[in-house]
Amino acid sequence: MKLNGQRRWAATGVVVATTAATIAVALVAPPAGAAPGCRVDYTANNWGGGGFGASVKITNLGDAISGGWTLKFALPGSQRVAQGWSATWTQSGANVTAASMSWNGSLGTSASIDIGFNGSGAASGDVNPTTFTLNGTVCTGAPPTSTTTTTTTTTTTSNNPDPGNRVDNPYVGAKQYVNPDWAAKANAEPGGSRIANQPTAVWMDRIAAINGTPGARGLASHLDEAVRQAAGSPLTIQVVIYNLPGRDCAALASNGELKPTEIDRYKTEYIDPIAAILARPAYASLRIVTVVEIDSLPNLITNVTPRPTQTPQCDVMKANGNYVTGVGYALAKLGAVPNTYNYIDIGHHGWLGWDDNFGPSAELLFQAANASGSTKANVHGFVANTANYGILTEPNFSIDESINGTPVRQSKWVDWNRYTGELPYAQAFRQRAVQAGFDANVGMLIDTSRNGWGGTARPSGPGPRTSVDAYVDGGRLDRRIHLGNWCNQAGAGIGERPKAAPAAGVDAYVWIKPPGESDGASEEIPNNEGKGFDRMCDPTYTGNARNGNSMSGSLGNAPLAGHWFPAQLQELMRNAYPAL
Template identity: 65%
Template sequence: MTSPTSGQTFAAGSTVTLAATASDPGGAVSRVEFRVDGNLVNSDTTSPYSFNVTGLASGSHTAQATAFDNGSPALSTATTAVPFTIQGTVQPTIVASPTSLTVASGASGTSTLRLNAAPSSSVTVTLTRSGSTAITASPTSITFNSGNWQSGVNVTFTAATGTAAATSTFTAASSGYTSATVSVTRSGVVTGRVDNPYLGSGVYNNPLWRANAAASGGSAISMQPTGVWLDRISAIGGNGSPTTGTMGLVDHLNEALAQDQANGSTPMAIQIVIYNLPGRDCAALASNGELGPNDLPRYKAEYIDVIAAILRRAEYANLRIVLIIEIDSLPNLVTNVTTRPTGTAACDTMFQNHAYVDGVGYALATFGAIPNVYNYVDAGHHGWLGWDTNFGPSVDMMRTAATASGSTLANVHGFITNTANTSALQEPYIVVDSTTRPSRWIDWNQFNDELTYAQAFRQRAVQAGFDANIGMLIDTSRNGWGGPNRPTGPSTAADLNTRIDASRIDRRIHKGNWCNASGAGLGERPRAAPAAGIDAYVWIKPPGESDGASQEIPNDEGKGFDRMCDPTYGGNPRNNNNMTGALPNAPLSGHWFPAQFQQLLQNAYPPL
């Protein structure tokens, strides 16, 4: 403890600052608990660890701090109790903490009332309201005695449903005591969506990813926003999985509300990945899911409907909820059916039974009915859909899904490219034209970077009937390709393939390689409106989470072993039978992969 110091004396009625430093060389500190006279008064989860105590009675007291690590089970260590003294007599006072609250329409918040000194007999405190009648308090009468005067009693303030802002002031009073007031404001509900939910908004920082990043040497980026992946039904409630930890959807939304409160008047967006289609990812075993090809009814009732019911809650009405809809699903129905050399029987099944199309349509219709939800549909990446035979048909497939199961095109706010992929944002030293398209690397693709692809995809989608104001997101979480191998200018080699290979930013062996790419680095940091038609650069795939296991690992998550994650595999038609370039010793997809995270830090571009 750094405050108070041993034997320190304070005047009557003083505020006493409790402060401590804490660190864990082998992990991270999850919280520090402060106690006065053995009673818990606060738990602080962020450094610097401190808390101001008011209303302490005259006489001798002790302060103590206990630090807990982030392990399971959590380990802890406590300081020696530090003695201090409050002098003189104290004017009896009612204390409220906090003294002001902002709650959404239909939501609630709490403030704790306590006394500043032990009463000689029971004391009844009554709450009276002034201002708007749209906010109520419960209870409105509290009796304090020797058992609860210091710990206090929580009062719940509830705002009635309504779109207009309202403010009420509650006065807690008792004869002979200085009163306390609590000001409660109902924020006006934002009606209708904004054009770009990222513009002028804070974006949710997942504390679970933050802890992993900070503990792995990534404190410089640990406060960046990343996506929350709901990759199983049980993830909605919080299943201890690597993607959600013990936090379920409600936990993340509540934490987003807390970050929004700390954000002042700035709106708060939260990014959630909807990822549990029946027969998920029919062309890649590493990301298979729990639902079978014919489990569309379960997908609707047990997954989409449950998530939607949570997102509709009034307390979340002012959050900007960005949903990333079903990664790597609809493009498979274009490129990986068996009429193509890259086809699989599983993708044939999902094409024939319409579960992908109907599932995505149902998700879009259900979530699109929630006013503060923004649906962005996955659009692969240029190294998958950029060829003439894939580009237009993929947009058309997405139009088909967006008008299935009762949905309309208006339910699509935009598209996202490059999720969990490493395609370079820009290739400044290569021009795609008739002279370079025949090269081995470009291989007749129309595009050679994600920015050009995303902007063209947007234009093609508008031509297909999507709203003219749709926006694009580009996942830049692992496409920086910095480090010593990054070219600094175009090659002048006479041989076309030699010139392109020496000039390209993306250092993969082939554009079709997608799993734990060796040499990848963090890309552009998340930011809003970075280029024309682009709503934001985002980190939807959290850096440091594996793309798939490099060998078979038994699991209860429905995830198979895909040889594209095996560094010894010689490839298949989807990467033109090249080596995979995958990192070795990778865990299951979504699990923390320290070696990958260290590489992403080292090869970040722009550099850290």
């Protein structure tokens, strides 16, 4: 996990090589297509056994490049490129070439692109590359330096932002903020007092939410109340950053107010004001956890051409790059506030748990973490299962079991997924994120606000061993019709109460989605909030490719997303596990 006051670059006993090379030069009469000036920032992190990850930031200091770019450099020793991202990587001997891809071949003046790779063959004492060329032009200047750390030394590099007063885990030793607006609604419902004292996140789901909307206070008012609740003790407040252009491209119910191209409005009218409020000295004692843009980046992996789950809206957002740009900008601006802790959304195991989704998602998140002036140091961790229903663990069957010779993975419910719950998924994703280039200290959050699945329908043991489907279906705690169902699920229950450091690698179980707030309207409801009618919230809907053409499993008579839904709250309390 994390070390107090600083960011750990590698596990104890692992050789670490970290450099930042800043190089700039302008050459006269460069060859056609060359970059007359360039800078390269190269940072490598070794994680033992010869394996390492390298992030490479290219900045064009000359004329704009529009016909593609090629970066070349030599790796010392026996280092080899194993897997790269955001470029086409090749290696001949020591010489490495990274060529632009179809979507990032243009590089304007002063523009940067973040690429990287995972490698093998790193040895103690290896230095980093010292010469880089971009389109044949040498990026010269002060050569990079390297730092080698062995045994139990912890190393940080000069290009990391000052960690300020951040702690290892913002939930340990701290109170958590109870949202008075949500608590008042819960208290007004029969039995709601049993949960009204629980901490829930504050959602900034549109620009107007920053200053407050009818029935909901604004961000500064929440922070003022958090200071009051802290009463001089450490307190963690959770804020959901959720307003990307073209938001939630695969679900109409939570579409946002900003059009796909309105990235400038996102920056200046949404992120900048939020960052300015968080940075006020009055709030410097708070631990501010930001949950950054749920339901965004994973869509660029699973819901784009040529996937059968493709939507035209997600194709647009992949093509224009505004999800990556926006997330990077948010991480950079919010990460500059020394008492914030950014956690990026990673969907849930029923979304990204398959091999063709899992690794590519980690790579894409790393790209976003290094976009728009951000660096991976702005990422404190990741959050799983936000506003979803995935069970923490399934105790009645194992992913490694077979029934009558048929693997559990082959069952209709599991469908070759490698994970059957959010806890093993989150712990595995953490390791894969480190492999992609994130620091070894990142932590995980899991939203347990609606994944209890208790009540009379909760199985007490395994299903019959007559077939693999009977075995899994009879014993699974998650009683959804399909893992792809996400809207106002019938039979769901409140899960584990918010808890700090509940499992290895997990910073906390949290309630990011406040119980009792709708996922979306079950029928068309005109509104000025940019929220459409999604058939996945209609209990009569027979499904689509994203839920295996199954019934939606949704509750009826539901209001717009984010609006108060008393019937859902009663359902969640009735089926809570542990029971209320």
